[in-house]
Amino acid sequence: LPSHYTLPSGDQIPSVALGVWQASKGEVGAAVKAALKSGYRHIDDAWAYHNEEEVGQAIRESAVPRDQIWITSKLWNTFHAPEDVESALDDSLTKLGTDYLDLYLIHWPIAFKKDSNNVLEESLTSDPYPTWQKLEEMVEKGKVRNIGISNFNIPRIKNLTANPLKIQPAVNQVELNFWNPQPELLKWSKENNLLLESYSPLGSNKQVGNTLSIPEVKDIACELGITAAQVIISWHVQRGTIVLPKSVTPSRVEENYHIFELPQDAFDTIERLAAAHPPKRVVNPSKSWGLNFDIFDD
Numbered sequence: 497l498p499s500h501y502t503l504p505s506g507d508q509i510p511s512v513a514l515g516v517w518q519a520s521k522g523e524v525g526a527a528v529k530a531a532l533k534s535g536y537r538h539i540d541d542a543w544a545y546h547n548e549e550e551v552g553q554a555i556r557e558s559a560v561p562r563d564q565i566w567i568t569s570k571l572w573n574t575f576h577a578p579e580d581v582e583s584a585l586d587d588s589l590t591k592l593g594t595d596y597l598d599l600y601l602i603h604w605p606i607a608f609k610k611d612s613n614n615v616l617e618e619s620l621t622s623d624p625y626p627t628w629q630k631l632e633e634m635v636e637k638g639k640v641r642n643i644g645i646s647n648f649n650i651p652r653i654k655n656l657t658a659n660p661l662k663i664q665p666a667v668n669q670v671e672l673n674f675w676n677p678q679p680e681l682l683k684w685s686k687e688n689n690l691l692l693e694s695y696s697p698l699g700s701n702k703q704v705g706n707t708l709s710i711p712e713v714k715d716i717a718c719e720l721g722i723t724a725a726q727v728i729i730s731w732h733v734q735r736g737t738i739v740l741p742k743s744v745t746p747s748r749v750e751e752n753y754h755i756f757e758l759p760q761d762a763f764d765t766i767e768r769l770a771a772a773h774p775p776k777r778v779v780n781p782s783k784s785w786g787l788n789f790d791i792f793d794d
């Protein structure tokens with residue numbers, strides 16, 4: 497299985513990252529250190545995870561040079577106004593203690609008014625191009641190496657890329673897991689040369705079902721002499737996506753880094769079972785943000 501993918505910029509992005517969403521202060525630093533010690537060279541963070549300072553400190557305290565680590569962060573919804581993008585990025589850079597990011601994503605295709613409590617900014621939500629142009633400028637300034645999107649469905653991607661972009665989105669980070677495998681989005685993204693990053697790859701905290709106790713997954717793990725988590729994480733990379741498993745447990749962090757090519761029949765079994773039930777999304781803040789539409793509706 498690939499250890500890296502090549503982005504349109506030519507940069508090589510590691511296929512397995514430590515995800516640090518819901519990794520709280522006081523535990524995330526140790527998880528990052530365990531990850532770097534295990535061989536990870538990719539940390540997926542965001543301003544909204546409120547842990548960038550501890551993540552940055554752990555990176556600096558590790559013996560691994562900055563230029564060998566891929567760091568991703570994300571622009572929060574309240575900073576989509578073009579005049580707010582650079583200061584939001586600077587805040588992430590300061591907190592992470594670095595002068596550039598490898599990848600910066602628009603966290604959601606939803607803009608809120610600055611300093612508001614989830615008050616929708618309709619214009620920048622329906623047209624994210626002004627926000628994107630500012631991200632392009634951040635690449636030109638050298639503050640970020642690659643830019644991308646997150647939680648965009650196909651119509652929203654097309655809405656953005658219909659503009660005369662100087663830089664195409666390098667990745668789209670979306671929920672992908674056994675419960676919500678999104679085969680159509682995966683196929684479309686491959687056809688359109690847009691790499692997907694799988695968040696909540698294990699199904700996140702068993703909210704919709706416990707991926708790791710699915711009998712077929714356990715059987716495959718047993719046959720291959722690996723763990724159920726390794727089967728699922730490998731499946732994601734074998735599908736052609738970047739995978740971002742989250743753990744704050746050092747032994748699991750280490751376990752999750754080791755991926756194995758699955759025999760075709762095992763891969764097909766997981767793919768078939770994952771598509772055999774109605775998709776259930778683990779993450780959808782539409783209601784909690786008080787939106788009168790569903791973010792993921794076409």
Ligand code: A2P
Pocket residue numbers: 515695696697698699700701708725726740741742743744745748749751752
């Ligand atoms: P913890 O962080 O306490 O170790 P996802 O990546 O889909 O969001 O899933 C994250 C959840 O899965 C967390 O609750 C994490 O627990 C748990 N988890 C991560 N890796 C493993 C593993 N190898 N085995 C079992 N549970 C895991």
